[in-house]
Amino acid sequence: MxxxxxxxxxxxxxxxxxxxxxxxxxxxxxxxxxxxxxxxxxxxxxxxxxxxxxxxxxxxxxxxxxxxxxxxxxxxxxxxxxxxxxxxxxxxxxxxxxxxxxxxxxxxxxxxxxxxxxxxxxxxxxxxxxxxxxxxxxxxxxxxxxxxxxxxxxxxxxxxxxxxxxxxxxxxxxxxxxxxxxxxxxxxxxxxxxxxxxxxxxxxxxxxxxxxxxxxxxxxxxxxxxxxxxxxxxxxxxxxxxxxxxxxxxxxxxxxxxxxxxxxxxxxxxxxxxxxxxxxxxxxxxxxxxxxxxxxxxxxxxxxxxxxxxxxxxxxxxxxxxxxxxxxxxxxxxxxxxxxxxxxxxxxxxxxxxxxxxxxxxERNTRHPDEQPVSLGEAQILVMGMGRSGRAAYDYLQGKGYRLISLDSDPVMVERAGSEGRNVLYADAEDQTFWQTLEMNRIEAVILTMNDAEAKIIASRKLREKGFTGLVVSHALYEDVAREIEAAGADHTYLTMTEAGAGLAQNVAQHLQGPARRD
Structure with missing residues (x-):
């Protein structure tokens, strides 16, 4: 044929x-x-x-x-x-x-x-x-x-x-x-x-x-x-x-x-x-x-x-x-x-x-649409990535009274999150020059919620290379990716599906009001 x-x-x-x-x-x-x-x-x-x-x-x-x-x-x-x-x-x-x-x-x-x-x-x-x-x-x-x-x-x-x-x-x-x-x-x-x-x-x-x-x-x-x-x-x-x-x-x-x-x-x-x-x-x-x-x-x-x-x-x-x-x-x-x-x-x-x-x-001597921050100001916690997980983490911690700032590489997401009242700036975690010039002296913890696993690995590595000693946490879908992120410098990496299951179980336990009964 x-x-x-x-x-x-x-x-x-x-x-x-x-x-x-x-x-x-x-x-x-x-x-x-x-x-x-x-x-x-x-x-x-x-x-x-x-x-x-x-x-x-x-x-x-x-x-x-x-x-x-x-x-x-x-x-x-x-x-x-x-x-x-x-x-x-x-x-x-x-x-x-x-x-x-x-x-x-x-x-x-x-x-x-x-x-x-x-x-x-x-x-x-x-x-x-x-x-x-x-x-x-x-x-x-x-x-x-x-x-x-x-x-x-x-x-x-x-x-x-x-x-x-x-x-x-x-x-x-x-x-x-x-x-x-x-x-x-x-x-x-x-x-x-x-x-x-x-x-x-x-x-x-x-x-x-x-x-x-x-x-x-x-x-x-x-x-x-x-x-x-x-x-x-x-x-x-x-x-x-x-x-x-x-x-x-x-x-x-x-x-x-x-x-x-x-x-x-x-x-x-x-x-x-x-x-x-x-x-x-x-x-x-x-x-x-x-x-x-x-x-x-x-x-x-x-x-x-x-x-x-x-x-x-x-x-x-x-x-x-x-x-x-x-x-x-x-x-x-x-x-x-x-x-x-x-x-x-x-x-x-x-x-x-x-x-x-x-x-x-x-470059033109003006503000660029892809301008990246050189300082994170007075923020205590940095959330990288404004997807669903990032927005949820940001809103929860904001409700607890923490000073937050978030970064995202999607300009449309930056505009959307900013219009909803969040403190969000554009930045590309995979841009070498961004990490070289970034000042983050007041940051105590970083939460990595980007969708791309490679971006989280790069961010973890660059944070440690800059001398950041605070808490770095991330999420991941798979165990092998979680190990790579932690090897790059993250303190903890939570498996998204595992945490979702644990959250469901916690809600069930709360509704049942107390420890399991053994009859």
């Missing part, structure tokens, strides 16, 4: 790429080229390519649906996200246009489409890099993801305009979609946590969103994104996104296989890709200086720019629709950019530490 050949090639070369420290999708593209080279011997025909085309389209719809699930206005509607994303897209497209027209001898329309495709950065790669480093919720991670979502929305607009399709009158019903939100919320609540949840996501992304929008003359990609956005405010949106992650990734393998099967790269394609790879640092510099212009600190600007230093699979999607003859050269450019970006991001924090003395003076 030819499907077995696809899977074997994709797995084998994907695994090889991963062993080399590269994103597996580089291997998938290589598998496509291998299938193109040996297609006749392996029996790969036109029908097989059509099957892959269908699978890749499903992968793109699921990708956009999961992007929609992350469309939270609090993280997206920020000057550095919208301004940085739009300005970079416009400036990058304009800067790339003249050399493309000059050296490739293209008309301005074709050259513009190519420059637009090269202006996007990879949502898949950036998300995986940030997730692997546990930085998705750090300030620079949120900025990078926000910019990528802005770019994804631009990509949909570009494809819709370039296709030139006129929607039917029924397309006006799209404006009534927000009225469906209560129904969609109920469906999500009723779907449980297993296969029904996955089926609900597939139905909304592929059937209701994709096919529904196509039926009224709109882009199926826009439909998938719209239905994801309708569910973004639901408390289980993240769970739905996680449940679809593997399905989406498998379908996207078909997208990269299809590109490779489309044809082997020639010398011209290779030269084009090498030139585009050489121009990648310009993308980094443009992002960096734009973020500085929007008052970010140099560290946040540098790490956000590093995450966005690549070309995008969305560029491939745009080109596959508008200029399919350029798909192979652009795909090769994306591959080279992924190789460079993977290695750059691997050492980006260390690179910044070496360049910090040169980059910090470039």
């Amino acid at each position: 030819i499907e077995a050949t696809w899977i074997a090639f994709a797995f084998g070369l994907g695994l090889a790429a991963r062993q080399l420290g590269l994103p597996p999708l580089i291997g998938y593209l290589g598998a496509g080229f291998a299938l193109a080279a040996f297609g006749d011997q392996l029996g790969v025909g036109k029908q097989d390519s059509e099957i892959l085309s269908h699978l890749s389209h499903l992968g793109v719809l699921l990708l956009l649906f999961t992007v929609g699930l992350k469309l939270k206005p609090g993280n997206l509607v920020r000057p550095e996200v919208i301004g940085g994303g739009l300005l970079h897209f416009g400036l990058s497209s304009l800067l790339m246009l003249p050399p493309i027209m000059l050296f490739l001898d293209l008309g301005w329309q074709e050259a513009l489409m190519l420059s637009v495709a090269l202006a996007f950065s990879s949502t898949v790669l950036a998300a995986k890099v940030l997730e692997s480093r546990r930085e998705l919720k750090a300030f620079h991670g949120r900025v990078a993801i926000g910019v990528l979502i802005v770019q994804d929305l631009i990509a949909l607009v570009v494809m819709s305009l370039a296709n030139g399709e006129v929607p039917s009158a029924w397309a006006l019903l799209v404006f009534l979609l927000p009225l469906l939100r209560p129904l969609l919320f109920r469906l999500l609540d009723a779907s449980g946590h297993e296969e029904l949840l996955v089926l609900l996501g597939l139905m909304l992304a592929l059937v209701v969103g994709g096919m529904g929008f196509e039926a009224v003359g709109l882009s199926s990609e826009l439909g998938a994104l719209a239905f994801g956005a309708l569910l973004a405010k639901h408390k289980r949106a993240g769970e739905l996104s996680d449940s679809l992650w593997s399905v989406k990734e498998v379908f996207l393998v078909g997208f990269f296989l299809q590109i490779g099967i489309g044809g082997l790269p020639d010398v011209d394609a290779l030269v084009f890709a090498l030139v585009m790879a050489a121009l990648l640092p310009l993308k980094t510099l443009l992002f960096f200086f734009l973020f500085l212009a929007f008052r970010l600190r140099s560290r946040s600007a540098f790490l956000s720019a590093a995450s966005l230093t690549n070309y995008s699979e969305f560029g491939l999607i745009v080109i596959s629709v508008l200029m399919p003859q350029w798909l192979v050269p652009l795909a090769l450019s994306v591959v080279f950019s992924f190789i460079i970006s993977a290695q750059f991001n691997r050492f980006s924090a260390a690179i910044y530490d070496r360049l910090a003395h040169r980059l910090i003076p470039l």
